[in-house]
Amino acid sequence: MNEDQIGSQVQHLLNQAIDLPPEAAERLRAAREQALACQRPEPAPALQWADSLLGSLGGWSGISLRVLLPVALLVAGLAGIYAWQQNQTLAEIEEIDALLLTDELPLDAYLDRGFQDWLKKRGGGEK
Numbered sequence: 001m002n003e004d005q006i007g008s009q010v011q012h013l014l015n016q017a018i019d020l021p022p023e024a025a026e027r028l029r030a031a032r033e034q035a036l037a038c039q040r041p042e043p044a045p046a047l048q049w050a051d052s053l054l055g056s057l058g059g060w061s062g063i064s065l066r067v068l069l070p071v072a073l074l075v076a077g078l079a080g081i082y083a084w085q086q087n088q089t090l091a092e093i094e095e096i097d098a099l100l101l102t103d104e105l106p107l108d109a110y111l112d113r114g115f116q117d118w119l120k121k122r123g124g125g126e127k
Contacts, residue, residue, distance in 0.1 A: 096122060
């Protein structure tokens with residue numbers, strides 16, 4: 001017999017009109033309450049990592065921490081990527097400016113329309 005069958009038979013016998021002594025009924029009630037108190041529902045598979053990280057938090061606080069922590073990490077990651085891209089763009093502009101200032105081009109080259117178009121395309125249209 002498996003556990004479910006044994007449990008069903010015990011439930012059936014207990015549900016019958018068996019006269020139990022009051023102390024036995026009280027012990028059964030206390031054992032049932034203790035078993036129910038120890039029972040913990042299994043978390044969803046997608047949230048098992050959050051449960052192990054945050055511990056056993058119940059109610060709305062557990063849900064909010066399980067949602068807010070990944071969202072906060074995502075926002076921090078996106079902010080880091082944005083800052084890195086801005087630094088890369090500034091580094092490219094600084095490099096172009098440094099090359100232009102140290103190069104020995106005649107003054108007419110800076111006045112050429114094609115050169116100005118190249119600067120706008122290369123520098124993101126800032127000049």
